[in-house]
Amino acid sequence: MFENQPKALYALALANTGERFGYYTMIAVFALFLRANFGLEPGTAGLIYSIFLGLVYFLPLIGGIMADKFGYGKMVTIGIIVMFAGYLFLSVPLGGGTVAFGAMLAALLLISFGTGLFKGNLQVMVGNLYDTPELASKRDSAFSIFYMAINIGALFAPTAAVKIKEWAETSLGYAGNDAYHFSFAVACVSLIVSMGIYYAFRSTFKHVEGGTKKTEKAAAAAVEELTPQQTKERIVALCLVFAVVIFFWMAFHQNGLTLTYFADEFVSPTSTGVQSMAFDVVNLVMIVFIVYSIMALFQSKTTKAKGIACAVILAAIAVLAYKYMNIDGQVEVSAPIFQQFNPFYVVALTPISMAIFGSLAAKGKEPSAPRKIAYGMIVAGCAYLLMVLASQGLLTPNEQKLAKAAGETVPFASANWLIGTYLVLTFGELLLSPMGISFVSKVAPPKYKGAMMGGWFVATAIGNLLVSVGGYLWGDLSLTVVWTVFIVLCLVSASFMFLMMKRLEKVA
Structure with missing residues (x-):
């Protein structure tokens, strides 16, 4: 899985891991912070939150255009510094007044602009390694x-995010509002780590940073010269892919809206037994260790390496057994916790998906990136088919709300339906997202790599904005109708991809 990859890949990937850890730590509590610290209504807090997310995904287009002119490495470095300043603003407790609100908005602008300079351009550099x-x-x-x-x-x-906030409250005695700032400070620390990794291993990828005559000449020598017609064909092909993935992200990011609503309103708020173990991140990490160790066991060439893999597997199983034997009664299940399953599945399933496609590639049967994207759309539709099955016999959201208010016994769906849906959605994501980014890095004309990678994020941003459609469907409509809307969108998008397949594979 990891063999024969350049060291620069791991340096860039780890630098990105640190930045993403800080970002998602901040995102996990940011909406709650807005309401607790400034007393905002849910709608107002949601508006600020959604505008911020929109900027985070729109501004890589500007960052990419700038990088095409000034260099990718330079924009990545400036992006880290700008993001750090933004997270630093958020980390300082200034109260809930006008000054604090203004500082918070300034921080969001800095974070979103810094992300725009950093995120897409780092991915372009990864792609440049493979030219x-x-x-x-x-x-x-x-x-x-x-x-x-x-x-x-x-x-x-x-x-x-949750544990650090709780620690600030219980151990340091900070009030709830001020404790949020400790979660934001984590992002500052993680960016320092990212910058340290980036510069410690910069020598391994400096040749793909761009922005100097030497690297530009090397890049020009490494790629073929494109005619204006070829450039146009590639840009059109990428725009077709962007148009399709809009609807994938619209469906996929229902994890933060209608799927979370379903978890909150239609799934039992408690869990017991083996099922309750799924809601402890330590158990999920042990499963990841087992998956990777099994892969290592079959791929290792030395007895020592196989022995280490077996030891890790046994240790992880021992931890899971201990956790199981110490389950005590019911475990509270909050709706947002279901969102941990998607990143867990991505981490756990990536080596498996890579092994499958590696085997297909060895036989000359690996699907092209555009076909993988189309298959990803179909798989996403299948995930919502699971939700249709999960919703059989359930009330509409408004009926459920009224029944609860009246003290009536209401039907609940098993949490396993939702856990399974996230599993299938993740299969779709693994087919579409990393393959889409790879496709953009490969097909984008050399002069417009930054802008085209920015276009991928703009498509993501538009999809995020369309997520709100799910909220408008949530109410008097039956749940089956709600989920069917996303099934239809995914299947229509996949059909469009297959219709355009020859054109897309021509440039792939």
Whole structure:
């Protein structure tokens, strides 16, 4: 899985892991902070939150355009510094007045602009590593590893945010509002770590940073010159992919809206027995250890390496057994905790997906990146088919709310339906997201790599804005109708991809 990849990949991936850990730690509690610290209504807090997310995904387009002119490495460095300033503003408790509110808005602008300079351009640099003929075949697997690194940060971030806030309250005696700032400070520390990793290993990837005559000449020599017609064909092909993935992200990011509403309103708020173990991040980490150790056991070439893998597997199983034997009664299940399953599945399933596609590649049967994207749309539709099955016999959201208010006994769905839905959605994500990023890095005309990677994030941003459609459907409509809307969107998008497949594979 990790063999024969350049060291620069791991340096860039780890630098990104640190940044993403800080970002998701901040995101995990930010909406709650807005309401607690400034007394905002849910709608107002949601508006600020959504605008911030929109900027985070729109501004990589500006960052990419700037990087195409001034260099990717330079923009990444400036981006880290700007983000650090933003998180630092958030880390300082200034109260809940006008000055504090203004500082918070300034911090959000800095974070979003810094992310715009950092995120897309780092991914362009990863893609540039694989522009040479000897590494070109490893591009897709490289982005799978890179994407897994992102989700390692996302997996631990929610738990870290909550635990650090609780520690500030109980051990240091800070009030609830001020305790939130300790969660934001984590992002500052994580960015320092990211910058340290970036500069410690910069020598391994300096040649793909761009922005100097030497690197520009080397890049020009490494890629073929494109005619204006070829450039146009590539840009059109990328725009077609962007149009499709909008609807994937619209469906996928229901995890923060209608799927969370479902968890809150239609899933039992408590869990017992084996099922309750799924809601402890330590148990999830042990499963990840087992998966990776099993892969290492089969791939290792020495007895020592196989022995270490077996020891890790036994140790992880022992931890899980101990946790199981010490389950005590019911475990409270809050709706947001379900969102930890997506990054967990990404981290756990990436080596499996890479092994499958590696085997197909060895036989000459690996699907092209555009086909993987189309398959990802179909798989996402299948995830919502699970939700249709989960919703059989349940009331509409408004009926459920009225029944609860009247003290009536209401039907609940098993948490396993939702856990399974996140599993299937993650399969779709692994087919689409890292493969899409890889496709952009490969197909984008050399002069417009930054801008095209920015276009990928703009498509993501538009999809995020369309997530709100799910909120408007949530009410008097049956749950089956709500989920069917997303099934139809995914299948129509997949059909469009297959219709355009020849055109897309021509430039792939």
